[in-house]
Amino acid sequence: MTKFNKNTCINEFDRSAISVEKALSMIVSTIKNSQKYEKMNLKNSLGRIAAENIVSKINIPTFKNSAMDGYAINTKNLLLKNNFCLKEVGVSYAGKPYLKKLNKDETVKVMTGAVIPKNANAVIMKEMTRTLNGLIKFPERIKAGQNVRYVGEDIKKLSTVIPKGKQINFIDLGIMSSIGIQNIKVIKKPVVAFFSTGDELTQVGKKLKEGQIYDSNRYLLHGLLSELPVEVKDMGVVKDNKKKLKEKFLKAAMDSDFIITTGGVSVGEADYVKDILDEIGRINFWKIAIKPGRPLAFGNIKNSYFFGLPGNPVSTVITFQLFVLPAIEKMLNKNIKNPLFINAITKSTINKKKGRMEYQRAKLVKLKNKYFVETTGMQGSNILTSLAMANCYIRLPANTSKIKKGDNVEVLPFSNKF
Ligand code: AMP
Numbered sequence: 001m002t003k004f005n006k007n008t009c010i011n012e013f014d015r016s017a018i019s020v021e022k023a024l025s026m027i028v029s030t031i032k033n034s035q036k037y038e039k040m041n042l043k044n045s046l047g048r049i050a051a052e053n054i055v056s057k058i059n060i061p062t063f064k065n066s067a068m069d070g071y072a073i074n075t076k077n078l079l080l081k082n083n084f085c086l087k088e089v090g091v092s093y094a095g096k097p098y099l100k101k102l103n104k105d106e107t108v109k110v111m112t113g114a115v116i117p118k119n120a121n122a123v124i125m126k127e128m129t130r131t132l133n134g135l136i137k138f139p140e141r142i143k144a145g146q147n148v149r150y151v152g153e154d155i156k157k158l159s160t161v162i163p164k165g166k167q168i169n170f171i172d173l174g175i176m177s178s179i180g181i182q183n184i185k186v187i188k189k190p191v192v193a194f195f196s197t198g199d200e201l202t203q204v205g206k207k208l209k210e211g212q213i214y215d216s217n218r219y220l221l222h223g224l225l226s227e228l229p230v231e232v233k234d235m236g237v238v239k240d241n242k243k244k245l246k247e248k249f250l251k252a253a254m255d256s257d258f259i260i261t262t263g264g265v266s267v268g269e270a271d272y273v274k275d276i277l278d279e280i281g282r283i284n285f286w287k288i289a290i291k292p293g294r295p296l297a298f299g300n301i302k303n304s305y306f307f308g309l310p311g312n313p314v315s316t317v318i319t320f321q322l323f324v325l326p327a328i329e330k331m332l333n334k335n336i337k338n339p340l341f342i343n344a345i346t347k348s349t350i351n352k353k354k355g356r357m358e359y360q361r362a363k364l365v366k367l368k369n370k371y372f373v374e375t376t377g378m379q380g381s382n383i384l385t386s387l388a389m390a391n392c393y394i395r396l397p398a399n400t401s402k403i404k405k406g407d408n409v410e411v412l413p414f415s416n417k418f
């Protein structure tokens, strides 16, 4: 056992614990798709979810044009008889077209993006031509079609360029502007309220007293939620006080689609979340066969979905990523992409007990065309620094135990934006 894999949980088996897959499928099947839409300017739609298919009303390119600065020709007119020479009869600029047809002995000078004559079938780069006796001399071997951008080769009229449910990224902004879309219908931002629970929690900026800790979960959730197309409502910290907690829950439920809390869902004496939810809502209180992040509460208070995440910061992050994110995405009608796993070779032995699926924080590197992975340090659910150093999770199935150095493991790289 390496010092980084010190395992403080004695018993990994818990017959009442449900699998990650089961919890996820129960959550996702409970959440209803949002039916709330809004129309907005294209620029503002970045990061939002398309609420309808975006269909192009035009072809892109809309006209046959040149991919180069050069000369537009019809290859049939280049013959030994004319010594592969043609007469320049005009210039076509991007935005200022030459609109006549080419006659037998003619060529037109064209700029990149400029309209080329209807009967031209190739553009020859300027650098491949020369002037000879006042005419333009072309190379002898020319392929029809070269350097021509054809109508609709990028986007065909009436084709769907953005499917409903897609999260709009910068490329989509480019595509939609290229077909002249000014406004787009997107899913309204669901409201996500969250607060931390715990007598030990202190706000940043205040002095810590003995036994107190700073509230980091609220900042983690603020960060995680800010990347999503949701309205983020930070409701602060609530003490482990049944009355105060209940008031806060009722307030949050007034105008939120989701309520997320952290802490108070284990079986400690000050863990009231379950009791309160039993009174004012409906709750499933699950032990999930996952590490980190075993306890999870999921249910509803009035019309809000409720997630009670475990208090340890790394558990908060992982349970958010695994369970809350797909729930929000379901409400957003977002098309779900399957996460991309990579097989990598572990650089060290990993100690694990059978019973729970584990997400270990690790670093993935590529060496000589092979992927290697190494854990980033202590894996306790309170150790946030090993998450900060990681660029991936190693996912270890529930039924595996010891993983030896050199074994293959499944790795989930952290998303990068593009
Ligand atoms: P609990 O689920 O309330 O029993 O908390 C489990 C652990 O997470 C305890 O060590 C708490 O002090 C810690 N914890 C709970 N909430 C937070 C928070 N907001 N920020 C940092 N640590 C927390």
Ligand code: MG
Pocket: 197, 198, 199, 263, 264, 270, 311
């Ligand atoms: Mg607590």
